[in-house]
Amino acid sequence: EPEVTQTPSHQVTQMGQEVILRCVPISNHLYFYWYRQILGQKVEFLVSFYNNEISEKSEIFDDQFSVERPDGSNFTLKIRSTKLEDSAMYFCASSDPGGLTSGPTDTQYFGPGTRLTVL
Amino acid sequence: LAKTTQPISMDSYEGQEVNITCSHNNIATNDYITWYQQFPSQGPRFIIQGYKTKVTNEVASLFIPADRKSSTLSLPRVSLSDTAVYYCLVLTGANNLFFGTGTRLTVIP
Structure with a gap:
C-alpha cells in the first residue's frame, strides 16, 4: 500500500536555527498538508498546498514558516528561525479528492511524523 | 465547522466490543462523519466514514441515527493493539482536518 514518508524522524536544533522537514507524499496525490502536534496536545492544522501554491493556512503558519514542492516528489516545510515553542511532532499528509483513494470527502493519508526538538 | x-x-x-459515541448537534446537510485513529x-489514520x-469495513462499524446529531464508532473484539486515540470529525468535501482532543482508548489485558 502506498504511504507518505517523512525525513528525518527526529531533528534536534538550536533556537534560532533554520530547519527543513521533508515529506514524500503518495505519488498520485494532488493536495498536501502539514500538521503539528505539541506533546500531549491535539493535532493542529498548519497549511494546505495545491497546484504549487498555498490553499489555506492557519494562524500558526506565520512568516517563519514556508512550504515548497521543489520537485515532483518532495514537499518541504521550512522554519526559518526556530523557537522553543516550535518543538512538536510535524506530520505531513496528502490526499486525492475525487480520486481512487478518496471517498466523498478528502481522506488524508498521514506520514509517520518528524519529531522536532528545539533547544 | 460542526x-x-x-x-x-x-x-x-x-x-470486548467498544462503542465510542460522538455528538455533533450542528452537523450540516452536506457533512460526512469521519473517524481517525492515532x-x-x-x-x-483514517478508519471509517x-x-x-x-457503514462497516474491515476495521470498524459506524452507526448514525436518522437525525445525524450523533454517531457511534464500534470496534468489535478489541485487542491490545487497538489502544489509541480515536477522533471524530465532521467534514464537507475537501477540508483541512481540525482535530479535537479525541477519545483515548486503553485496552486492558
Whole structure:
C-alpha cells in the first residue's frame, strides 16, 4: 500500500536555527498538508498546498514558516528561525479528492511524523 | 465547522466490543462523519466514514441515527493493539482536518 514518508524522524536544533522537514507524499496525490502536534496536545492544522501554491493556512503558519514542492516528489516545510515553542511532532499528509483513494470527502493519508526538538 | 464532543477516555478489556459515541448537534446537510485513529508517536489514520445509517469495513462499524446529531464508532473484539486515540470529525468535501482532543482508548489485558 502506498504511504507518505517523512525525513528525518527526529531533528534536534538550536533556537534560532533554520530547519527543513521533508515529506514524500503518495505519488498520485494532488493536495498536501502539514500538521503539528505539541506533546500531549491535539493535532493542529498548519497549511494546505495545491497546484504549487498555498490553499489555506492557519494562524500558526506565520512568516517563519514556508512550504515548497521543489520537485515532483518532495514537499518541504521550512522554519526559518526556530523557537522553543516550535518543538512538536510535524506530520505531513496528502490526499486525492475525487480520486481512487478518496471517498466523498478528502481522506488524508498521514506520514509517520518528524519529531522536532528545539533547544 | 460542526463541533464534536466525545468522551476523553475509555477503558476496555481485550475481546470486548467498544462503542465510542460522538455528538455533533450542528452537523450540516452536506457533512460526512469521519473517524481517525492515532497510535502513540504516529500520524492519524483514517478508519471509517459515513453519512447515515450504518457503514462497516474491515476495521470498524459506524452507526448514525436518522437525525445525524450523533454517531457511534464500534470496534468489535478489541485487542491490545487497538489502544489509541480515536477522533471524530465532521467534514464537507475537501477540508483541512481540525482535530479535537479525541477519545483515548486503553485496552486492558
